[in-house]
Amino acid sequence: RFDEDGGPEPEKTCGHDRGGMGEDVRRKEDRRFVTGEGTYVDDIKKDGMLHCEIVRSPHGHARVVDIDGSRAESMDDVVAVITAEDLAAHDLATMPTLMDDTQEVLVREKVKFQSQEVAAVIATDRYAAKDGAERVEVEYDTLDAVVDAADAKAEDAPIVREDLEEDTNHIFTWEAGDEEATEQAFADADVTVEQDMYYQRLHPAPIETCGCVADWDEDDEQMTVHMTSQAPHAHRTLFSMVSGIPEHKVRIVSPDVGGGFGNKVPIYPGYVVAAAASYVLEQPVKWVEERSENVQTTSFARDYDMTGRIAATEDGEILGIDTEVLANHGAYNAAAQPSKFPAGFFKIFTGSYDVPAAHASLDAYYTNTAPGGIAYRCSFRVTEAVYLVERLVKALAQELDADPAEIRRQNFIPEDAFPYESATGWEYDSGNYERALDKALESVDYDGLREEQAERIENDDDTLLGIGLSTFTEIVGAGPGKQCDIAGVEMFDSCEIRVHPTGTATVRIGVQTQGQGHETTFAQIVAEELGLDVDSVEVEHGDTDTEPYGLGTYASRSTPVGGAATAVAARKVREKAKSVAANELEADEEDVVWSRESGAFSIEGAPERTVTIEEVAAASYMNSPADEEPGLEAVDYYDPPNMTYPFGAYVCVVEVDRETGEVDIRQFYALDDCGNRINPMIIEGQVHGGVAQGIGTAMLEHVTYDDDGNVTAGDFMNYLLPTAMEIPEMETDYTVTPSPHHPIGAKGVGESPTVGSPPAIVNAVVDAMAHAGVRHVDMPMTADRVWEVLDDAGLSK
Ligand code: MCN
Ligand code: CUM
Structure with missing residues (x-):
């Protein structure tokens, strides 16, 4: 576990040797990553799987005059050409954005940015889909474009959103702090300095681009979507809301994710098109972006x-x-x-x-x-x-x-001023x-x-x-949930721990690693709090059918929220374990203590007789106390204060x-x-x-x-x-x-x-x-x- 080349001894804050808090435990997930055994969305292959390629606009601002898919449709390996009209027939023409705007999945009338999604081609393999997409003929009428916020402000600027009521490019004004007090501070000041600065548009550039495999099962009426998602549960809720498929019949699986960096928080049109195509064609459909599609169209x-x-x-x-x-x-x-x-x-x-x-x-x-x-x-x-x-x-x-x-x-802010309330609250x-x-x-x-x-x-x-x-x-x-939500769902997070009879544990978490090493660090939290060895703890994430509901990984919230849920869940298990340990020790529960150092229970003042967590686990199933339920597990939904x-x-x-x-x-x-x-x-x-x-x-x-x-x-x-x-x-x-x-x-x-x-x-x-x-x-x-x-x-x- 430690640096076997004799590197510096890692600092330990835990005082034991189980791979708990503060130890440089080697990443459990890295074996599969460095041996090429990771499973990313593009590794998912299903029988009869079709491929989706998106036809994108070469113009930044243009009216769509006509879309002719007939040449593509006539190709042997092309199964379907999809346009906004087809999606509208299934009520899927638009999707909500995370800020409550409405985005067209495929453009119906007007292209609003270069490479926007105009049509999609479904074919039996990726090459055929790509060839088909090149044969979709779209006639455009180009318009003047506006690309800077400063220009968009001008009276005579081209209007980007004619679908909205107001005839302006302005979206919202937001303010914070105390304007009057600030003006006064500037009036009272000896010196004032002003500086213009532009924080330029960036692209997060994960190694793996976005993609999915959507699979509608007509018999079970179930939609399974393997997708590059940083927030599988939130995406399941949105998917269910957009498609009308009951939420328990939607399963989102985020397999190994090759970097997210925020890029995989939103839902993109490609996901919706692939899912719609799978629903209509009753076959699995894969959509995976190319690099330039990722740079040009996904969220900046x-x-x-x-x-x-x-x-x-x-x-x-x-x-x-x-x-x-x-x-x-x-x-x-x-x-x-x-x-x-x-x-x-x-x-x-x-x-x-x-x-x-x-x-x-x-x-x-x-x-x-x-x-x-x-x-x-x-x-x-x-x-x-x-x-x-x-x-x-x-x-x-x-x-x-x-x-x-x-x-x-x-x-x-001086050290003794914390907790500190800032001028902006x-x-x-x-x-x-x-x-x-x-x-x-x-x-x-x-x-x-x-x-x-x-x-x-x-x-x-x-x-x-x-x-x-x-x-x-x-x-x-983020949370607390009352302040922070996505589409109304409060930003808590979750963890479920099951300790099995032989003393190993399965830990299911609501956050979703994209390379941060959660399979290791969340196991360390459980090892620390339960007295198990880190190697006996398996962390699962990314499958909405099995994991407890969580809001996902972004904004460095996994440790503050999901990590807290994990520690609390482990402490709940430990609480129950204490009762089982008391039964094993034939003592009153109040007299039983747990030692972080040894990870075991004993009677206060009599440390020589101990019961380990492994022994407790066995007893929970094989010799459970009369006044306790059998089994050893707990779940926690944590809403941070x-x-x-x-x-x-x-x-x-x-x-x-x-x-x-x-x-x-x-x-x-x-x-x-x-x-x-x-x-x-x-x-x-x-x-x-x-x-x-x-x-x-x-x-x-x-x-x-x-x-x-x-x-x-x-x-x-x-x-x-x-x-x-x-x-x-x-x-x-x-x-x-x-x-x-x-x-x-x-x-x-x-x-x-x-x-x-x-x-x-x-x-x-x-x-x-x-x-x-x-x-x-x-x-x-x-x-x-x-x-x-x-x-x-x-x-x-
Ligand atoms: N950690 C720790 N001790 C702490 C805090 C964190 O050991 N006191 C560990 C955590 O257990 C976790 C890692 O450090 O394994 C990062 O934890 P945290 O700060 O909680 O952040 P998240 O896990 O929520 O990761 C999200 C954050 C974000 S928002 C982006 S963007 C980003 C980043 O993580 N994307 C990444 N790092 C990334 N790293 C990789 N490899 N790939 C990405 O896509
Ligand atoms: Cu702040 S991007 Mo990160 O949130 O996935």
Whole structure:
């Protein structure tokens, strides 16, 4: 289980050897992944299975004049050509988005974004389906397109949604905080700084694209859909609502998922078409996207055009933050976030700082771009919020000619202020930001780096050194259910534990791993709480027929919510086990104690006679006490009282080439505090992956459109992902500030690195040029963009 090559002994917080809390247990799931034995949707093959290919619009905005499928239909291997009319006959022409908009499954009259779904071809194999799709002739009448939120705002902008009553592209206005108090803070301030920044449109880019195999069984009247879903239960409910098939006759199975990153939270037209085709044709139908379809049509992230303002005293005390945002939501309002939060958790934009007054306003617009607004490795717009505040704090430090580390320290929410209520109404559960910052600065030798930076400027070196900080706070673990829901379903989560007579356990959870390692970490929670060995615990997920109802994995909610349910379920089992143990020990239940260290029960004061959980398990079935039900199992549905607030202190060190504008990330240090840690090795892996995605965000990635609505970065030739060449060796570190309300004191961590790293990198690049007055560089910071900033500042060589 441990590092057999004699690597560093993992730190243990549990004090035993069963693979519990704090142990670097090797990932149980990795054997099947690294030996090619994983089962992904595309590995599902069924007798008589047909294949679906979608016909997509080459135009970004166009009326559909005519669709002629006859040439495709005449092909031997083509079984059917499906259009909106066919779907309408089964009442499946539209589907609800996660924000209560109505999206056409296949276009009936007007295409609203490039590559939108216009028709579908069902054939006996994938190649025939593709050939058939190429033979579907669609006549279009093209229209002017609008691709930016700022342009969509204009009076004379083309109207994207003629199906809606109002003659405008405006979707909604949202506001948070206290406008008056914030205005007053700005009026009272010695200094104010304003900065425009655009958080560009991103694509989550999971290795596996989206897909499904839908299988309608006419005899059982049952629909089984294997699909790449981050939230199988929520999808089952939506499927049942859309199709009218009773929910107990819909089975969603999410097999191994090759990365989600938020991309697999929404429902896409392909799923609906495949299911409808299977229903009509009474044969299984598979639909799997190609890469470019995934990039161009599935849900994007970010696309927030932000103006931030920060007000402070001349001594650097922050008095207020104000921000205005233009949000591009694409052709449908299909953002994936809790229903009551149209701007996600963006209002956490006061970050780790004790800001007395804050205000935000946001306007969202329809454009001729793919719909979306998922929280790509971000707890619902927290990435945007963290970027805003971490950039503003840096700008303020520049304005005051102060050290950005010291400005942060001065304004941190102090350790003794938790639970802390922010100016925008969040209750932060726990934090110790100064300890994290101190550890980070010391680890990277911050003072030494500043000296090196000054020397390079002094010597007029060819490369400039930049040091960027990000001391961010995340907010993860949605619910509570009364605040957070999807389509009305409250955001709780669940776990069911069955301990079998021979002392092994099956654990079924409502969350859905896409690579995060739940089969290991959730087994560790049970091992810890029940005294079982981690190898005796099998975790199952992803099948709505067997798993308890859960809301799925996104927004780093699995540990805060599903992990809590698992700990509570295990404690329920332990409670019953205690009664069985008392019977075995012939003692009163009140006199029986459980030892975390040994994982066994004994009579208080007489530790020599013990009953292990394995013995309890056997007795539960073979010698159950007269006043207890036989068996040993429990289920828990956990509605969290609050979210958890993990945080971090990141330091990025860059070298900027004055001749080329190239940025070399020389060092990346990431300190994360996610409360009590279940598996440090898995956490480190999460941080490695998340920082890599943050580097992609800061340096390379941007889904771009031209003025006609053509996606100009719609594949991996043009949408650039970082490779091993761009990713530096990273240093990970941690502090532990447990969550006071979580049963095992854990907070989430999966998204922190993607949320926290982009501002550290941008701050570093700006920092390298700050002495020449540079205030901002927009992402992605490509060499040409950086070179222009260098040149404007008189720094280019
Ligand atoms: N963990 C831990 N101790 C803690 C906190 C977390 O050991 N105190 C472990 C967990 O047990 C889990 C992993 O770290 O195995 C991530 O936990 P958590 O922070 O609860 O996040 P989720 O499991 O809910 O994962 C969601 C998060 C999100 S929203 C995105 S997006 C993302 C991410 O995870 N997508 C991923 N990481 C990903 N990693 C992979 N490989 N693939 C994805 O698609
Ligand atoms: Cu925040 S994307 Mo993740 O939520 O699946």
